[in-house]
Amino acid sequence: MFDQNIFYYTKPIIIFLIVFTIYLVIKSFLRRALIKKVQTKKMKHNITISLNILTYIFIALSVVGILLYFSGGSLSLGLTAGLLSAALGWALQRPITGVAGWVMVVLAKPFTIGDRIIIGATKGDVSNITLSHIYLREFGGTTGGEETSGRIIMIPNSVLFEKDVINYTLQDDYILDEVAFTITYESDLNEARKIAINAAKKAIKEFLEKTPSNPNVRFNFQSSGVDVRLRYYTIAEKRQKFNSEITEEIFNKIKKTEGIRFAYPHTEVILNKK
Numbered sequence: 001m002f003d004q005n006i007f008y009y010t011k012p013i014i015i016f017l018i019v020f021t022i023y024l025v026i027k028s029f030l031r032r033a034l035i036k037k038v039q040t041k042k043m044k045h046n047i048t049i050s051l052n053i054l055t056y057i058f059i060a061l062s063v064v065g066i067l068l069y070f071s072g073g074s075l076s077l078g079l080t081a082g083l084l085s086a087a088l089g090w091a092l093q094r095p096i097t098g099v100a101g102w103v104m105v106v107l108a109k110p111f112t113i114g115d116r117i118i119i120g121a122t123k124g125d126v127s128n129i130t131l132s133h134i135y136l137r138e139f140g141g142t143t144g145g146e147e148t149s150g151r152i153i154m155i156p157n158s159v160l161f162e163k164d165v166i167n168y169t170l171q172d173d174y175i176l177d178e179v180a181f182t183i184t185y186e187s188d189l190n191e192a193r194k195i196a197i198n199a200a201k202k203a204i205k206e207f208l209e210k211t212p213s214n215p216n217v218r219f220n221f222q223s224s225g226v227d228v229r230l231r232y233y234t235i236a237e238k239r240q241k242f243n244s245e246i247t248e249e250i251f252n253k254i255k256k257t258e259g260i261r262f263a264y265p266h267t268e269v270i271l272n273k274k
Contacts, residue, residue: 016062023058027051045112049129053106056131098132101157105129110160111167116236120163124153125237132157145240174211174233179246182225182263183254189226192260193217196230199249203242204234225263 034047104110106129111117115126116139124136125148133154141149168175179200183192200215201208208214211233220227230250234242254260 012065020058020062023055027055044114048113049106052130095132095158097161098157101160102129102131104160105134105157110165111170115170116168118164118166118168119155119159122153122155127152134160139237146237147240148237168236172212173235174207175236175239176231177234177239177243178232179230179243179250180227181250181254182222182227184225184261184263187226187261188259189219189228191257192228192254195253195257195260196228196250199246199253200230200232202249203245204232207235222263224265 031047031051035044111126113126113129117124117126117136119134119136122136122138123140123146124138126134127137128135133156136153136155138149138151138153139146141151143149179196183189196217197215204211204215213233215230215232218229218231220229230246232246254262
């Protein structure tokens with residue numbers, strides 16, 4: 001009798017574990033096969049979310065099946081589910097809010113997997129969206145720039161109802177960046193403009209035609225010279241890389257060009273022949 005009781009209670013759990021293991025193997029194989037064919041960030045997001053939804057449905061159906069097995073009928077199942085819902089609804093208010101946040105992300109799509117976002121004070125690239133958490137590959141954090149730090153940040157979905165969300169790449173993969181430097185009043189502005197724009201075009205030539213607009217320059221007067229502000233669109237997650245390349249190119253070109261000098265705080269004596 002004792003052995004029969006043990007088998008009665010463990011049978012559905014053993015069956016669930018076996019079937020769930022087979023499901024995970026099939027899911028992993030299917031995901032790898034689909035990801036290999038991914039061409040856009042949106043496709044990767046849709047594949048990941050769809051597979052996650054299938055997992056949640058599988059688990060939900062398994063739980064219902066186990067409850068039916070033990071309750072012996074739909075009426076008993078309804079009473080059991082009602083009592084469990086009342087108890088869990090009070091105890092798990094935060095997780096339930098997290099599920100609501102997941103539904104909002106899946107349906108409204110304020111961001112997708114691969115987007116660079118800021119939630120409150122947390123910055124990162126979205127790597128996964130589960131029923132309970134959002135996984136971000138942090139950028140900055142350990143450094144002052146916007147390069148990936150290597151750390152993963154897990155944010156509860158419920159936070160989405162409490163914090164502002166900034167999406168770098170909701171419209172497209174490009175953001176506006178700026179490289180600014182100051183030249184003396186005696187410098188050739190037109191030549192400085194050409195150097196700056198050519199430096200930007202050289203750095204982003206691979207995707208220049210896909211950006212919302214071409215690089216441009218804005219000038220501002222300062223007490224010791226003229227600010228040259230180069231503005232250009234770049235890939236969000238590689239902003240730091242291209243900013244550094246453009247800065248180096250501008251510096252080297254101006255150092256070799258007559259008629260342009262950098263302005264910086266220093267003392268200079270100018271003798272007037274008159």
